[in-house]
Amino acid sequence: MTDYLIKNGFVYDPILGINGDKVDVAIKDGKMADAGDVTNPTIIDATGMTVMAAGVDVHAHVAGPKVNTGRNFRPEDKLFNGTAGSGIKRMEGGFSVPTVFRTAYLYARMGFGFSMEAAMPPLYARHTHEEIRDTPIIDQGALPVFGNNWFVLEYLKENEIENTAAYIAWLLNQTKGYGIKCVNPGGTESWGWGLNCETVDDVVPYFDVTPRQIVSGLIEANEYLGLPHCMHVHGNGLGEPGNYEITLDTLKIAEGFKPQNDFGRDVVLHNTHLQFHCYGGESYSSKFFESKSKEVVDYINSVDNISYDLGVVTLDETTTMTADGPFEHHLSHMNNLKWANTDVELETGSGVVPFIYNPKTFIAGAQWAVGLECGLFIKDPMRAYITTDAPNAGPLCRYPRVYKWLMSAKARDDMLDNTLKYGDRIRERCYIGELDREISLYELAMMTRAGPAKTLGLGHMFGSLKPGLEGDVAVYPYNPETDTDDPEKIEYAFGNAAYLIKGGKLIVKEGEIVDMGNKRTFWVNATVNDNPMVERDISEKFRRYYTVTQNNYAVEGHHYVPNPYVIEVDATK
Amino acid sequence: MAKVILTPTQTPTLFLEAENITPDVFAGKNAAEIAALHGFVGKTTVTLGDYFTVEGAGGQTAADTTVVINGDVSRVKYIGMKMSAGELIVNGNADMYVGGWMTGGRLTVNGDIEAFAGLGMTGGELIVNGNAGNYLGAAYRGDWRGMQGGEIRVSGNAGSDVGTFMRGGTIVVGGNIDVHVGTHMEGGTIIVKGDAKSRVGGQMVKGTIYVYGDIDVMMPGFQYRNDADLEVDGDNGRFALYEGDMGERHPKRKGEVIYGQLYMKY
Numbered sequence: 001m002t003d004y005l006i007k008n009g010f011v012y013d014p015i016l017g018i019n020g021d022k023v024d025v026a027i028k029d030g031k032m033a034d035a036g037d038v039t040n041p042t043i044i045d046a047t048g049m050t051v052m053a054a055g056v057d058v059h060a061h062v063a064g065p066k067v068n069t070g071r072n073f074r075p076e077d078k079l080f081n082g083t084a085g086s087g088i089k090r091m092e093g094g095f096s097v098p099t100v101f102r103t104a105y106l107y108a109r110m111g112f113g114f115s116m117e118a119a120m121p122p123l124y125a126r127h128t129h130e131e132i133r134d135t136p137i138i139d140q141g142a143l144p145v146f147g148n149n150w151f152v153l154e155y156l157k158e159n160e161i162e163n164t165a166a167y168i169a170w171l172l173n174q175t176k177g178y179g180i181k182c183v184n185p186g187g188t189e190s191w192g193w194g195l196n197c198e199t200v201d202d203v204v205p206y207f208d209v210t211p212r213q214i215v216s217g218l219i220e221a222n223e224y225l226g227l228p229h230c231m232h233v234h235g236n237g238l239g240e241p242g243n244y245e246i247t248l249d250t251l252k253i254a255e256g257f258k259p260q261n262d263f264g265r266d267v268v269l270h271n272t273h274l275q276f277h278c279y280g281g282e283s284y285s286s287k288f289f290e291s292k293s294k295e296v297v298d299y300i301n302s303v304d305n306i307s308y309d310l311g312v313v314t315l316d317e318t319t320t321m322t323a324d325g326p327f328e329h330h331l332s333h334m335n336n337l338k339w340a341n342t343d344v345e346l347e348t349g350s351g352v353v354p355f356i357y358n359p360k361t362f363i364a365g366a367q368w369a370v371g372l373e374c375g376l377f378i379k380d381p382m383r384a385y386i387t388t389d390a391p392n393a394g395p396l397c398r399y400p401r402v403y404k405w406l407m408s409a410k411a412r413d414d415m416l417d418n419t420l421k422y423g424d425r426i427r428e429r430c431y432i433g434e435l436d437r438e439i440s441l442y443e444l445a446m447m448t449r450a451g452p453a454k455t456l457g458l459g460h461m462f463g464s465l466k467p468g469l470e471g472d473v474a475v476y477p478y479n480p481e482t483d484t485d486d487p488e489k490i491e492y493a494f495g496n497a498a499y500l501i502k503g504g505k506l507i508v509k510e511g512e513i514v515d516m517g518n519k520r521t522f523w524v525n526a527t528v529n530d531n532p533m534v535e536r537d538i539s540e541k542f543r544r545y546y547t548v549t550q551n552n553y554a555v556e557g558h559h560y561v562p563n564p565y566v567i568e569v570d571a572t573k
Numbered sequence: 574m575a576k577v578i579l580t581p582t583q584t585p586t587l588f589l590e591a592e593n594i595t596p597d598v599f600a601g602k603n604a605a606e607i608a609a610l611h612g613f614v615g616k617t618t619v620t621l622g623d624y625f626t627v628e629g630a631g632g633q634t635a636a637d638t639t640v641v642i643n644g645d646v647s648r649v650k651y652i653g654m655k656m657s658a659g660e661l662i663v664n665g666n667a668d669m670y671v672g673g674w675m676t677g678g679r680l681t682v683n684g685d686i687e688a689f690a691g692l693g694m695t696g697g698e699l700i701v702n703g704n705a706g707n708y709l710g711a712a713y714r715g716d717w718r719g720m721q722g723g724e725i726r727v728s729g730n731a732g733s734d735v736g737t738f739m740r741g742g743t744i745v746v747g748g749n750i751d752v753h754v755g756t757h758m759e760g761g762t763i764i765v766k767g768d769a770k771s772r773v774g775g776q777m778v779k780g781t782i783y784v785y786g787d788i789d790v791m792m793p794g795f796q797y798r799n800d801a802d803l804e805v806d807g808d809n810g811r812f813a814l815y816e817g818d819m820g821e822r823h824p825k826r827k828g829e830v831i832y833g834q835l836y837m838k839y
């Protein structure tokens with residue numbers, strides 16, 4: 001295997017405390033190494049460029065049935081937006097719901113090495129893994145959704161943590177899943193009865209359990225198992241004006257819980273796409289709507305066991321997709337565009353709706369502001385990660401644009417003054433106008449690699465250039481000494497990595513993709529004590545309710561997960 | 574005005590995709606440069622010169638460029654796609670996507686055309702002295718933004734799904750029209766001077782459809798309102814006004830609900 005020495009770049013690594021110093025970065029046998037330990041390395045000249053560990057995405061929707069429904073029912077997303085194959089690259093296409101190849105190439109061009117698929121319906125885990133398998137270059141994992149699952153609802157009604165944990169361990173194994181995702185806890189199931197959950201104490205019909213019990217029980221089960229990642233929640237009331245109260249109520253459920261794991265994870269709850277959960281006021285009109293990002297992030301700053309990602313609205317035409325079925329239904333009635341919906345038997349649901357975040361409307365501009373505020377109010381950037389909830393708040397390809405807005409007050413002012421029609425009103429109703437903070441490259445490295453790697457329990461592999469970690473390095477054509485004059489240079493550089501090395505392989509060379517890498521699927525194999533009751537419940541549910549047999553349910557390793565990376569967790573105590 | 578004359582020299586074995594045949598692309602180019610422009614046949618890239626002789630040259634801008642195709646191009650797609658100005662005349666039949674997404678200028682076909690002509694068009698004139706195919710002035714597959722402006726005139730008959738998701742502009746069909754007229758229509762005007770078959774205005778939200786002849790089967794979601802004497806496209810007559818589609822959502826304007834309007838001539 002070729003060794004590499006990346007010389008003369010400005011290096012940013014918050015784990016090693018390197019803040020823009022010119023140090024040599026070495027990769028030996030696929031792993032990070034001390035510069036002195038490589039012999040005859042290939043030299044990469046990073047003069048005038050920025051060097052970081054490869055990016056780690058904590059939350060994106062890039063593989064699985066929802067994404068594919070988006071692709072299928074939005075042929076117009078690919079209109080005039082395809083690129084013919086060239087070299088080793090396949091044909092790519094799509095803007096908000098790109099093909100698997102474009103997804104991989106986009107991540108590579110943005111210097112990313114790992115992405116977590118944020119919502120895998122267990123019943124359709126096979127489809128999700130087929131797409132993950134077909135997405136080259138990047139390592140990926142997927143989070144099965146648990147927040148409306150009948151087993152979980154039944155066990156948590158009686159606060160049976162051990163049984164919940166045994167079921168979770170079984171499901172992670174069956175679906176080759178990575179951790180616990182919880183979407184609109186109890187709400188999606190309630191919607192099957194024509195209802196939703198609007199407070200954390202609303203009772204789910206028939207199951208007689210509340211969002212509070214579900215969130216608390218899933219945190220407890222997560223820590224009982226000692227999983228690498230924490231409970232990953234998309235709370236109730238997403239997108240609803242006034243929802244910051246239910247968000248705070250949800251976050252407060254984590255009080256008193258301590259992380260129990262061997263992976264260096266510090267948090268017990270990850271609140272995804274916080275932007276969608278920080279709204280005050282009682283409607284979307286500029287008279288009533290207000291940002292509550294400060295109130296929510298203030299609370300998160302006051303505790304130490306919660307992380308979140310931003311979910312910044314990028315003001316594009318995009319495709320929304322979530323296991324929050326009722327929300328998508330609501331959205332389709334707001335914009336009268338097409339709507340797709342699925343009920344996933346016993347487990348979850350989902351909806352897909354195209355959406356245009358129009359900068360000429362007050363609300364889209366306000367949402368844009370709230371998302372950035374969520375990134376600017378954080379005290380410890382190791383707990384706030386930059387996402388667009390791709391493609392919900394914006395397409396994956398817009399990450400570099402979000403960096404630009406976070407890193408440049410001038411770029412934000414330019415939006416408020418020139419692009420957004422209601423810029424002044426947005427300054428009044430949101431906090432954006434008061435914030436002159438500019439995220440530094442050092443903080444950017446926390447918010448896009450070191451932080452997410454730690455919260456995913458992957459800090460021992462990704463997010464830093466520390467010797468022994470995976471040989472994942474990105475080099476961006478951005479000179480922190482001379483390129484600060486124009487924020488557009490940020491957006492360009494972080495979307496056009498000059499080099500990406502992944503697992504010690506050179507993937508991007510001088511801006512061109514030259515290798516498809518060695519894609520791995522990460523999953524967590526948790527071992528628990530034998531639990532005959534849960535085993536009986538599972539076979540009973542399959543016999544009575546599922547339309548598939550248990551034999552046709554599991555993700556069988558070789559075909560679906562040809563190159564697994566299994567993280568073993570022993571919860572037998 | 575500068576003129577470019579294209580004369581077909583061979584019929585493509587498959588179909589030639591020639592989105593470069595527009596006054597916009599030809600402007601500022603001489604005959605050799607135009608002949609070197611690319612097109613696609615299947616997955617192979619070809620040049621216009623492989624399929625046409627090129628005479629003349631483009632003007633300085635699209636607005637002072639006229640393109641004339643003399644001959645049958647019934648296996649050539651995307652003629653006049655996205656044209657914004659100038660003039661394009663086809664003396665022969667053409668294939669699909671004629672004038673797709675055009676924003677201005679005048680495109681005349683003296684012959685028949687296939688489906689998807691004037692798709693998503695926002696301006697200009699598309700004149701067909703012959704018959705048109707399906708999805709005339711409609712939206713691209715999956716899209717909700719059909720024809721939004723400009724004018725399409727067909728002297729002969731038109732196929733099915735004309736004006737699907739239409740939002741503005743005018744389509745005039747001199748002859749008969751097939752099923753599904755103005756489905757999901759949210760604006761604009763469709764005038765059918767001959768007969769229509771069925772499903773006229775299905776899921777129509779706003780906009781106006783006139784039918785001079787008969788409609789074989791009327792949509793159940795339309796309600797008769799009143800009779801009116803009108804002048805439509807230079808023709809005078811008495812029309813019965815129906816409103817619908819009652820099965821669809823309808824916006825309000827100044828407190829009044831706005832419906833799609835379907836006028837049938839007595």
Ligand SMILES: [Zn+2]
Nearest residue numbers: 059061118389
């Ligand atoms: Zn999401």
